[in-house]
Amino acid sequence: MDAVLSAECERARGWASLALDCELSELERGHLRAHLAECAACATFVAGLREVTHELRAAPLPAPSRPLVPRRMRSRRVPLVLALLAIVGAAAAGGVAGSLRPAPAPARVTATGVRLTALFRSQPPTMPGTRLPLRAAV
Ligand SMILES: [Zn+2]
Numbered sequence: 001m002d003a004v005l006s007a008e009c010e011r012a013r014g015w016a017s018l019a020l021d022c023e024l025s026e027l028e029r030g031h032l033r034a035h036l037a038e039c040a041a042c043a044t045f046v047a048g049l050r051e052v053t054h055e056l057r058a059a060p061l062p063a064p065s066r067p068l069v070p071r072r073m074r075s076r077r078v079p080l081v082l083a084l085l086a087i088v089g090a091a092a093a094g095g096v097a098g099s100l101r102p103a104p105a106p107a108r109v110t111a112t113g114v115r116l117t118a119l120f121r122s123q124p125p126t127m128p129g130t131r132l133p134l135r136a137a138v
Contacts, residue, residue, distance in 0.1 A: 008035060009042050016046040020053050 005013070012035040018024040019032060036043045126132055 008037060012036065012039065013045055016042075016049055020050065069113045086110075 012032055015024055015028050015032040019029060023031070035047060126134060
């Protein structure tokens with residue numbers, strides 16, 4: 001295990017990791033090169049880091065032994081199908097019930113109804129049993 005690293009060595013090793021992921025700016029890359037030229041410990045560390053990273057990236061991906069679908073997603077499929085069937089069933093039942101109901105009778109308008117409507121529209125509302133306007137009582 002290494003002793004406590006200096007701030008420059010810690011920063012250089014962080015930059016080395018970023019450089020392997022192509023996430024290092026050109027300025028930081030220059031600082032890393034300058035540090036590695038002066039610090040043998042970090043140069044050795046970065047060489048090992050590059051080697052391990054290269055081996056990991058070159059290794060074939062292991063195939064999973066079983067499908068990697070979360071259990072929650074698998075268990076939600078059945079209720080979703082049931083919910084869709086319930087919706088379709090309810091819509092079909094509503095359509096059948098609506099077709100069985102008799103059609104409403106057309107509204108009839110009588111001459112008396114037309115006259116009463118015109119009378120109520122022309123007069124302001126009054127107190128019950130009086131001719132006093134409703135607004136004056138309030
Ligand atoms: Zn160093």
